[in-house]
Amino acid sequence: MLLLSDLPPLSLYVHIPWCVQKCPYCDFNSHRQPAALDENAYIDALLIDLQQELPHIWGRSVDTVFIGGGTPSLFQAASINRLLSGIRALIKLNPEAEITLEANPGTFEIEKFQGFKEAGINRLSVGIQSFDDNKLRALGRIHSAAEARTALHTATHIFARVNADLMYALPQQTPAQAVQDIEIAADCGVSHISAYHLTLEPNTAFAHRPPQGLPVDDAAQDIEEAVHNALFKKGFQAYETSAFAKHPNQRARHNLNYWQFGDYIGIGAGAHGKISHHNRIERTVRSRHPQDYLRAMHGNPADAVVRRDIAKADLAGEFMMNALRLHEGVPSAWLPERTGVSVAAVARAIQTAQQKGLLDGDPRFFRATELGRRFLNDLIGLFL
Numbered sequence: 001m002l003l004l005s006d007l008p009p010l011s012l013y014v015h016i017p018w019c020v021q022k023c024p025y026c027d028f029n030s031h032r033q034p035a036a037l038d039e040n041a042y043i044d045a046l047l048i049d050l051q052q053e054l055p056h057i058w059g060r061s062v063d064t065v066f067i068g069g070g071t072p073s074l075f076q077a078a079s080i081n082r083l084l085s086g087i088r089a090l091i092k093l094n095p096e097a098e099i100t101l102e103a104n105p106g107t108f109e110i111e112k113f114q115g116f117k118e119a120g121i122n123r124l125s126v127g128i129q130s131f132d133d134n135k136l137r138a139l140g141r142i143h144s145a146a147e148a149r150t151a152l153h154t155a156t157h158i159f160a161r162v163n164a165d166l167m168y169a170l171p172q173q174t175p176a177q178a179v180q181d182i183e184i185a186a187d188c189g190v191s192h193i194s195a196y197h198l199t200l201e202p203n204t205a206f207a208h209r210p211p212q213g214l215p216v217d218d219a220a221q222d223i224e225e226a227v228h229n230a231l232f233k234k235g236f237q238a239y240e241t242s243a244f245a246k247h248p249n250q251r252a253r254h255n256l257n258y259w260q261f262g263d264y265i266g267i268g269a270g271a272h273g274k275i276s277h278h279n280r281i282e283r284t285v286r287s288r289h290p291q292d293y294l295r296a297m298h299g300n301p302a303d304a305v306v307r308r309d310i311a312k313a314d315l316a317g318e319f320m321m322n323a324l325r326l327h328e329g330v331p332s333a334w335l336p337e338r339t340g341v342s343v344a345a346v347a348r349a350i351q352t353a354q355q356k357g358l359l360d361g362d363p364r365f366f367r368a369t370e371l372g373r374r375f376l377n378d379l380i381g382l383f384l
Contacts, residue, residue, distance in 0.1 A: 015268030024205035027271030045297035061092040064254035073103035076114025105151035106134035106143035156189035163192040172213040175226035186234035191250040269293035315339040321384040329367025
């Protein structure tokens with residue numbers, strides 16, 4: 001049995017599963033938007049879902065909210081306002097809470113985005129992926145490069161905190177093209193960039209039929225180095241494997257809570273959650289298909305939720321899988337505080353990692369070395 005003396009920070013993840021169309025690289029729980037999308041019915045379901053979670057969080061306050069998808073910006077601003085009003089009525093939301101909404105440039109309308117801000121959204125994450133029309137078509141995106149620029153420029157005038165999602169190692173991509181994407185995003189005034197290597201995830205269209213012209217390993221490494229150098233030149237500092245911020249106060253607080261093994265409620269179709277209790281840590285997952293989820297929430301909400309306790313033997317590995325992604329690492333004291341597992345229990349793995357030059361030798365922190373970040377999977381594997 002675990003014994004947690006204190007509970008970690010708590011976040012709320014809200015999943016809106018619909019998109020205009022499914023991108024061929026996407027392995028998230030997303031579904032093509034139906035002809036008649038009943039936003040009110042889904043907002044009702046989300047609030048019922050949150051209400052059923054209240055006994056599991058014992059009145060704890062929430063520090064961050066992330067509305068992801070799918071494409072949440074498909075919803076009207078009035079629906080997002082109703083959602084956030086309902087959330088505030090049900091839980092203790094920190095007055096300084098970070099509230100992020102994911103947006104697609106293809107759904108951009110200035111009045112709608114202004115409405116999102118008025119509803120309480122204070123951080124926008126825009127799924128740009130590329131500013132090259134040929135690359136966007138190859139990725140199955142619905143927006144053009146011109147629409148991406150317009151959306152990002154306008155977003156930075158409405159919101160003080162804007163993230164741009166970009167992908168690199170794309171089909172037929174050169175280092176110069178990848179760098180150009182970084183430079184355009186930076187020149188639009190964003191304060192945060194998430195730069196992801198395109199990977200062929202299982203059960204995606206790209207996994208079944210890979211695109212032609214994907215960079216081979218050495219070429220992909222050259223592109224990655226060029227991207228990281230371009231971000232540094234534009235004043236962005238890496239703080240996680242794929243996350244870069246202009247200033248520490250622009251870091252994604254919601255994602256930091258994931259990586260620091262904090263807790264998060266997950267509501268919405270297919271949403272995952274992690275909730276700590278003083279004697280156990282559980283993971284939750286909701287029904288994936290929107291219709292199954294809606295049917296349960298408007299009938300017997302518990303039918304849409306599966307709960308399972310994380311085995312004590314798995315906790316250290318799960319903790320390290322998240323924490324070692326952070327360039328600054330985490331205090332080693334957080335392992336027993338947030339998992340109930342002692343540092344001594346992983347002493348052999350720590351020693352091996354340090355001998356291989358993958359883990360910093362400072363006993364106050366768990367922090368990957370530069371070599372450890374390059375071979376992160378090998379480092380994490382020592383703790384699994």
